Amino acid sequence: MNDIPKPTKQNNRIADSHEQQWTSSSPFHGSLKVIALGTVSAIAYFYLFLLSGEELKPGAANPAYLDRFLITYAFLFFCYWRLISPLLRGRRMDPRHLWFAIAFGLLFRAVLLPSDMILSNDVYRYMWDGHMSVKGVNPYRMAPSDPRTEPHRADYWDQIDDPSIPTVHPPTFQLVFLLSELIYPANVFGMKFFLLIFDVGTIFMLLVLLDHLQRPREWCLIYSWSPLVIKEIANSGHADSVSAFLLVGCMVLITQKSFSSSSVVLALLTLTKFFGVLLLPLFHRVWRWKHFLFFFFTIILLYSPYLDFEINGWQGLITYSREWNFNAGMFDLIRDGCSVWGMESENVDPFSRLLLFSVVLVTIMWQVIVLNHRQEDVHLFHSFFIVIGTLLICSPVIHPWYLVWLAPLLVLFPNRAWLLFTGLVFLSYTYFYDRSFPNWVKPVEFGVFFVLLMWDAIFHRKKERQII
Template sequence: MSAAFLTSPSRRLTVMGVGLTAITGGAMAIHVPGADTVGSVARANLFVAVLAAGLALYFLAVRLVLREQLPRRAAWTVLGLAVAMRALLFPADPFLSSDIYRYVWDGRVQAAGINPYRFIPADPALADLRDADVYPLINRKDYARTIYPPAAQLAFAAVGRVAPGVWGMKLAMLAFEMGGIGAMLLVLRIAGLPPERILIYAWNPLAVWSFACDGHVDAMGIGLLGLALLARARRRDGIAGALLGAAALVKVLPVAVAPAFVRGARLWCPMLAGAGIILAFYLPYLSAGRNLFGFVSGYGAEEGYATGEGYWLLAGLGHLGWAPARLLIPYLVCAGLGLAALALRIAFGRARKAEPDAVALCRDTAILAAIATCAASPHYAWYYPWLSLPAVVAPLTAVVWLGAAPLFFLIDPFNDRFLWPSIVFVPALVLAGRSLLHRKSASLLTQGAV
């Protein structure tokens, strides 16, 4: 390939996209068919190494779309290759996670007219629903009720009636993801930004693998968040609040971005709409009584949140001789107060002059989402791709990194909640600090000029 050919930014973009697609196919070839993980520790390490090469190519592509002027057809190149990457992975059996089998099970239980929060899968009351394809692959089936909130359960129920099975569930999750991508294309138009910036989410390798391969329900939350951002950008405050409330009933973390939807809006409208949706979605499941919140407390205990060891920062202090359990309450109080202070500043602060409302909305959403996710510091990779969605419009460097770099969490060579995760969190802190210093310097220069 000649150097002259690569002088065109659109051609370089195409080469990067084709390369990323090839890396996706190559990584899939490492997997041993039928294995519930990649196949062995050595294969898993090789798998992540190959994905890391794709991650580097992705960051180069992000840099290109942010710095170069591209023709309008570049957006079609971005979308076409995004579809190609997902098409490569969709036919494969999920192998990086077994969560989707619980989704299918919950849908099957509801199709039988049973509240999914009432019984664990192994309960004799559900014996007639067991099969050889789904039931044996459900994680925690012997002791855990479902953990998924009502909005997710309603989606599982719908898929369970229309297209029961793993492929139907994966297709539904990809449909939600495509809805989020479509919504963000419209937000980009409202903000007056180039449509090819959708690459920041659409080519994110972590999103591709999390949803096209494993069909995680987080794709539903991403779709609803994208629609909520679109509604808010169009000043449909009530609809935006309702959609954000629904997103929070897929995964709880989106509730942290609510203050971004309040700034410059009627405070009561999105709040009442969101609260109304949350109440309405819980009503069909109230018969579960005290089991309505499923395995939430048990999950917290399993993940180390009850002892503090599940939080990255506290796990790190544990290496220095501090007891994470003793620091848990102070950590939660400080994190809560910090988020509350930031939330108040965003909700009631003034927007920057000459900044489009859609950009301010997505920037505030990205900041709140990133800080809340880092404070919780989940060690499952698929908890992070949602950060890339608002970054399409407001590409904060640290947020773009956090939305994709947790690909490294697919392995943990040290079996430690601090050492290996530091490969993601330490660079994020450095990038965030550099951005803050740059912003402060720019502000001082502006004041000096005045």
Template sequence: MPPHTSSEQTAPHRRFLASILIPLLTAAMFLVLALEPELRLAVPLLVGVSAAATMLLAFVLYRGESRPYAWSPAVILGVALLLRLMFVTAPAQLSDDIYRYLWDGHNVLSGINPYAAAPAAMTPQTEMRQIHQAINHKEYTTIYPPAAQLVFAAGTALGGTVTGLKAFLVLIDLVLCAMTILLLQQLGLPIWRAVLYAWNPLPVLEIAGSGHVDGAGMALFLAAVLLLFRYGGSRTGAAGSGAVFAAAALIKLFPLVLGPVLFLLVPRPRRLHFAAGFCYGATLLSIPFLPDLVRIWDSLGAYGKNWEFSGFAFNALRSATGSGSLARLALVAVLLVCIAAATWRTAAAQAPENAQDGQVTPVKARRVLAACYAVAMALLLTTPTLQPWYALILATLLPFAAGPAGVVLCWAVLLTYRVQLPYFILGEWIESGWVTAAVFLAPVTAWGMGRLLSRSRQAGDPSVSSPAGR
């Protein structure tokens, strides 16, 4: 047997060092941000540190495809917990949405329908006056669906404080991380990919930092996928998955755009059961809030017609057509076309597998999740309002279908926090056209460069399979 070369002897040592240094560097970067007393005055630092953390994740993705990491589930979850603990007790600085959450949750616990009246029309109790003052857009009835109200109530029950509600949302987020690891194992994918979400700056800042509820919706989406994969062949499993997906959509409406593609994962003999479970779950969650629940449409209508933020495609179309309404309709049409295209391509790819319609295979599940990733990307690039936490729908799917475009977009949305500087100091909300353009063009450029790199690598080695083009 020939003797080992020095490079062969040092390779395991290098892999060990990388496995240790990457989580340590990640934790150190997050600690820099956690020590900042006011993130709204440290937006350049936030952008720079999160960029460094994102580049480290990109390195993990690129290197891990050829030299997998050996992180155990305990290490991945332990580091994820540490990163979130750095921010969970801090005030919610970058967003004030959590005060609306607390107001709604308190109303539910008090037996008051949160859809009955807008906060501006209600006189707060003594202990709720400070929360009431911090609510944004008090003139609108809550825009959050019924399942979100139950999450708010559960989190508010933990002391009725920002920290208590954030801690509850972080707990759900850690469950999401655990389900990501479990689903990766079930699909035959390496579990190190879970760090693309678990150690990502976006969920840490938006859930542990600002306390956004979007992660809870995506946790239920992954739960629906897991139920389909494990028990989708049975009536109960398919119906249960449909009900869980309804709950995901009724926490935040965004998962609805993933519905057509997810439906393809349901075995054909069980699709009626999935649909029935969805309808039953949505009805069961909605009944307690009737009849006032219908008022949510007024708030959703105002949001759909009037809200806009960091939407490059919307701004471009409005400038070209001279009509915001026409631009919104055009973007809805584009999104629907993207959903239809992703659904059709996934269905066409599954056509040869019709003989296995009674089961959900790992290949089917990976294909569906990749299509969901594409739909989420289309949603974020076409929405007139792109708040940073909206990208959590994409971040959740990174471990299953990650490519440069998705990784870059989950960082680029943080650039929009530039508006916090003049708003905090002067009280003026001033958006930057350059930032809006960068948020859109950064992932598009990354996608194009990824495609070129992928083709170049495949030309050199046809056996190479890389996520670079996604």
């Protein structure tokens, strides 16, 4: 992995005086670079705002508009890479320019916030879940299409995805949706704004975390300027911003040795995206038994308001786990291999899912062993990175916004392959041309990623050892 060495006093002195420091050799040049990249990026985000609308709805995307969207995203990713590439080479940014850059990141979000969602309508499901909770209806019991929901149906009801399936969103999300609905009832902008608050909070908590770990504060730009994060949260309003916020919050609490609070926050994280429970074994040397009890007690407490649902309440999660498949890399490769080798078709999917889940479990056990010998906070966080990254690689569903889970960890461990993948993953939106992927998309999207990942793993091990 092309990770950046942990800065030392000696390295900092060299960086402060070295002519390669990309913003200190000429302060005006450094600020000009930030302003130039920020200005053209802001214009590009405004162009995305103008593109958003009926022509880029997930059910009926206009191919010409989809072309423009993908080209604009590629340009934004180019600007993003130009900003962070000096950081990836170990250079430093003048602190005077950091706040300019952060301000631009906030500006990008403000530009996209009022735009219509591009190729996504998940916000309507969030609003529906919150609406049902306000009405006192358990969203796990009734799917939106259930006839019993007719008295409660809002104007946006027909825009909800998979209306025949009850919600798949765990209780922490349900609490967030409920609060948003109470403050901004039936309001798309209000829901997006509420979720954006968590995203902005993540930026500033990353600054706190970087200070605790004695890392350069400018590394927060890896998150705050990420086109993937900005598009998927400020434009599409995905609730993964809450997951990222809680993940960073948990890490900050760990650095402060607030282990009881960190156990509660990890439980809240688990009840946004269930990947949080996969991190639990990694705490075996950090928490005492009471902290594990706090974790499970919080899980039970948050689920308790929904315990009246029948087996139908698990239908959404069961359907997701067994049947959904989108933009999968390793999963599709193994599934195709099983078919070629003559495995019976009804066994291919279950076998592929079981095999890849086993890979995730083995990775967790490996990291547990690693942490027996490495006990600093940064070692634990690196294990988070390894486990979540492995989960994403092995997942049968890789929507672009799923990478928001990993985005805060890329601030601490800026791996080139994963950073590039936050750009390549947008090729998955080519699916909306005709509800299928062009033949070239997955070889490019995953091929480039895996080649670079293996290259860095083989030839950049020294840098990885230095950072952890």
